[in-house]
Amino acid sequence: MTGCKPRPAMTGxxxxxxxxxxxxxxxxxxxxxxxxxxxxxxxxxxxxxxxxGKPVERTDHPHVVKVRGIGSGEPTxxxxxxxxxSIVEQYQLGSSVEELLWDYPRLSPAQIYDALAYYHDNRDxxxxxxxxxxxxxxxxIIERIKHEQGKNLSE
Numbered sequence: 001m002t003g004c005k006p007r008p009a010m011t012g013x014x015x016x017x018x019x020x021x022x023x024x025x026x027x028x029x030x031x032x033x034x035x036x037x038x039x040x041x042x043x044x045x046x047x048x049x050x051x052x053g054k055p056v057e058r059t060d061h062p063h064v065v066k067v068r069g070i071g072s073g074e075p076t077x078x079x080x081x082x083x084x085x086s087i088v089e090q091y092q093l094g095s096s097v098e099e100l101l102w103d104y105p106r107l108s109p110a111q112i113y114d115a116l117a118y119y120h121d122n123r124d125x126x127x128x129x130x131x132x133x134x135x136x137x138x139x140x141i142i143e144r145i146k147h148e149q150g151k152n153l154s155e
Contacts, residue, residue, distance in 0.1 A: 060121070063114035074129055075118055077111050085129050087115040 057066040063078050070076060075084040082104060090100060100112050119126045 059118065061114045061118045063111040064118045075115075075122075075126075077107060077115055080106060082107065084115045084118050085126065085133060087112060088119045088126060089130065089133070091116060 054067050054069045057068075059065060059075065064075050064084060065078050066073055066075055070081055076082060077084065077087075087100060087104070090103065091097075095103070097109060097112050097116075101107065101109065104112070
């Protein structure tokens with residue numbers, strides 16, 4: 001592959017070349033690479049930069065990204081701040097895909113199914129995130145903080 005240059009790290013909705021046209025040359029009639037086409041669709045889909053220039057890490061799932069600083073970097077549905085964990089929790093509690101679509105009217109069936117597929121493909125990571133989001137996980141930490149605050153107040 002001669003003539004290929006390394007792809008720079010992208011942040012937010014910045015194109016690989018840094019220009020807003022999404023075209024390396026800035027010429028609208030040129031052929032777009034896959035990355036540029038993805039970013040063009042992404043910009044049209046979100047209609048604004050909801051990630052505020054934060055680095056967007058794509059996953060193997062087209063509708064799931066990780067954004068440092070959004071949801072603590074947890075997997076989220078592309079173009080939203082909806083965490084995959086939230087969708088999986090509801091699904092595990094018995095919600096159907098149709099009910100999830102009702103609860104998340106901005107999401108398409110493809111986005112819901114892709115979030116669930118991401119869970120199944122990344123079970124260890126997602127089970128850890130699900131566990132960390134439970135009351136049982138945080139309750140001892142909260143009690144310890146309350147105890148330490150009470151100790152400091154009585155001194």
